[in-house]
Amino acid sequence: MNPGLKLLLVMAIALEISFTQSLIVNVILIGVSFIYILFNRVTFKALIGLIFWPLFPALGLFVSQWLYGSAGIHFAWILFTRIYAYVFLGATFTLTSSITNLALTLEQDFRLPSKFAYGVLAAFNLMPKINEEVQIIKTSALMRGEALHFWSPKLYFKAILSSIQWSQNLAEAMTSHGFVEDQGRTHYRVIKITRMDWVWFIGLFGIVQVLLFFIRY
Amino acid sequence: MDNKTQPATNREHQSKWTLRNIILIALIAIFTGIIFWGAGFLYTALTVVLTPIGAAPFANDLLMGLWCMAGPLTGFVVRTFGSAFVGEFLGAAVEVFLGGQWGAGAFISGLVQGIGSELGFAFTGYKRYDWVGLNASIFTTVVVTFAWDVIKNGYNKFGIPLLLALFVTRYISTFIFGGVLTKMIVRLLDRSNAFSL
Structure with a gap:
């Protein structure tokens, strides 16, 4: 499925189950997403992570709602499954789509200005380097006997200084590769939204509506 | 960059949506995202401690300010709508x-x-890049995110005292991280003239 449409579908469903209260639909969404993920060859480790980490917030919400909520245990279960529905819905997107394809389709099919699509893509591709830079900033501070934590203004200050410098370099590099802001572009890789994409999008979204309408428990 | 021609004390300058600024916003967002990622164990640890007494939502509200830092930061560095x-x-x-x-x-x-964080800057017309503008952003962030948690996390089923306690916790957290910490970072940037780089 087209990554842009897929993201839209996932977000629309996630938004909808935030406002509706149906335990069974939540469970169905989790189940369907789970099967979809399995078919996409997820690693065992990633799968365990998907099940294990959300347990903390889900259980936390469950217990507090159970102890102090006025709506009883059924509502507590809805909140519990809602967290898992978010996670598995999100995983159907993140485990199967690349950020590059998302940027390409957002630019070509969703009319996002190319400077946003490629600018953000360029920054996201630097993620490993950014991770490294955070370590470098922390380590070099340690060498001067200064420990930087997530509450230290200096850590953010230095991160922003790096950002300013890198953004300048990246923008110049893109310009020197022939990228011109606010100009029409031709595409080497064309991504289109096919008729099948639309069928899946409307079909799946429709099914969720029907389920939410009829299953109120 | 386009504001190289402007004076170094450009507190008043308006930024534009140039390619360079878009990359800058994305980079700052990723930097803060990764720094919080390192503090991710905090949330899990807090939740584990608070769950047995049913106070786990406080973990959410305690850390809310941390999660909402990227907004005020990018809002201050690139001063424009959005x-x-x-x-x-x-x-x-x-x-x-x-x-x-x-x-x-x-x-x-x-x-x-x-x-939430954009609304505050919008209310001040993208002109107050000071304590007033920052507080407006904090206020709207707290109100909007709290309203969302009332819906999403079932806060509306809690009694008034618990709701009030959660709201105050969230306000303090957002004030410290989104306000005081952001202010300190902006002051460092100001002193180093980074805004005119």
């Missing part, structure tokens, strides 16, 4: 791609937090 929203949203998107424990929920939280 920069706080884009920064905050991208910051949340980073968490999704790093494999955070909220999945698709983080995208939506990012949208909500982005709107």
